[in-house]
Amino acid sequence: MKPRILGLAVVVLALSLSAYTTHVETKKSEKSGVYYWFQLDALGVPQTMPNLIYQSNDPYWCSFIGLGFYCVGAYTSYTQDEYGYHAAGYLVTRHKHLL
Amino acid sequence: MWIADACAYSLVFLFVYTATAKLFQFSLFQFQLDSFPWLQHVAAVLVWAVPVLELAAAGLLLARRLRRTGLYVSLTLMVLFTSYISLMLGSGKHLPCSCGGVVGWMTWRQHLVFNLVFTGIAIVGLVYSPSKIKFYET
Numbered sequence: 001m002k003p004r005i006l007g008l009a010v011v012v013l014a015l016s017l018s019a020y021t022t023h024v025e026t027k028k029s030e031k032s033g034v035y036y037w038f039q040l041d042a043l044g045v046p047q048t049m050p051n052l053i054y055q056s057n058d059p060y061w062c063s064f065i066g067l068g069f070y071c072v073g074a075y076t077s078y079t080q081d082e083y084g085y086h087a088a089g090y091l092v093t094r095h096k097h098l099l
Numbered sequence: 100m101w102i103a104d105a106c107a108y109s110l111v112f113l114f115v116y117t118a119t120a121k122l123f124q125f126s127l128f129q130f131q132l133d134s135f136p137w138l139q140h141v142a143a144v145l146v147w148a149v150p151v152l153e154l155a156a157a158g159l160l161l162a163r164r165l166r167r168t169g170l171y172v173s174l175t176l177m178v179l180f181t182s183y184i185s186l187m188l189g190s191g192k193h194l195p196c197s198c199g200g201v202v203g204w205m206t207w208r209q210h211l212v213f214n215l216v217f218t219g220i221a222i223v224g225l226v227y228s229p230s231k232i233k234f235y236e237t
Contacts, residue, residue: 006108010111010112014112014113015115018120
């Protein structure tokens with residue numbers, strides 16, 4: 001009986017933490033409205049950037065209703081190494097080139 | 100026996116946490132898998148297969164009779180994830196991690212170490228897990 005309760009407790013704890021961290025991250029993004037912006041290639045893959053852009057609005061003036069290829073994406077976090085800055089965390093929005 | 104229990108519960112926690120975090124952010128996980136090199140062709144399958152396999156591994160680990168099978172499945176999953184990260188790091192490609200929850204905040208290097216630790220936990224669990232469980236003492 002004891003292992004079953006322990007197993008159930010582990011599952012409940014993992015589920016609660018998962019829901020909590022997802023909720024916190026989403027709320028934090030909505031509340032702050034400030035993101036890390038990364039250029040995207042045509043397929044929407046974020047590119048390594050030499051400089052970090054942290055602001056609320058799209059620095060490249062791309063459009064969220066654009067019809068062209070992907071242009072820029074807003075992320076909640078970033079990582080850095082010798083190559084530059086890389087997108088990390090959650091993708092908040094992706095904008096496209098107008099045409 | 101407690102070492103095997105601790106290893107199994109650690110892996111259950113990891114798999115339930117990451118699988119549900121992926122499912123809570125399903126569209127984001129789908130997009131991230133689509134943007135992964137070498138995986139675009141199977142992304143549509145993996146987007147469901149990864150969380151389902153993680154939850155299945157957790158289920159096997161929780162069932163004492165199937166714990167060794169669960170540990171083998173966990174070890175296979177951890178080796179596959181770790182190999183992919185190693186390939187990614189070796190290729191010089193840099194993409195956001197499509198991992199669930201707080202694991203997604205790690206860099207690829209941190210994630211590699213994290214995965215190696217859990218691969219080690221699966222191995223230790225297998226070493227200390229009895230191959231046959233006695234349910235009734237005679």
